[in-house]
Amino acid sequence: MNLYQVLQKPLVTEKGTILQQGGQYAFVVADKANKWEIKRAVEMAFNVDVVNVNVMNMHGKQRRMGRNIVQEPSWKKAIVTLKEGQSIQLYEGV
Numbered sequence: 001m002n003l004y005q006v007l008q009k010p011l012v013t014e015k016g017t018i019l020q021q022g023g024q025y026a027f028v029v030a031d032k033a034n035k036w037e038i039k040r041a042v043e044m045a046f047n048v049d050v051v052n053v054n055v056m057n058m059h060g061k062q063r064r065m066g067r068n069i070v071q072e073p074s075w076k077k078a079i080v081t082l083k084e085g086q087s088i089q090l091y092e093g094v
């Protein structure tokens with residue numbers, strides 16, 4: 001898998017901003033990406049040192065749209081822990 005396809009977008013949530021204080025950042029990643037690919041992609045994209053990568057599969061929820069029930073797609077979330085003292089500038093001021 002191409003390293004530019006691994007990271008899809010940063011995940012900006014309330015929990016993510018709390019994790020940011022501890023040097024952890026959340027990303028939506030490709031479904032077939034593994035921990036090694038995610039680590040290499042973050043290190044190359046943001047020029048930081050990654051210490052740990054935690055990955056979770058988030059199952060899509062069923063939502064109602066009028067009288068129809070729609071299944072949202074499933075996605076994969078990665079929480080990346082950086083070396084102490086480093087940060088990703090993309091999140092600063094968000």
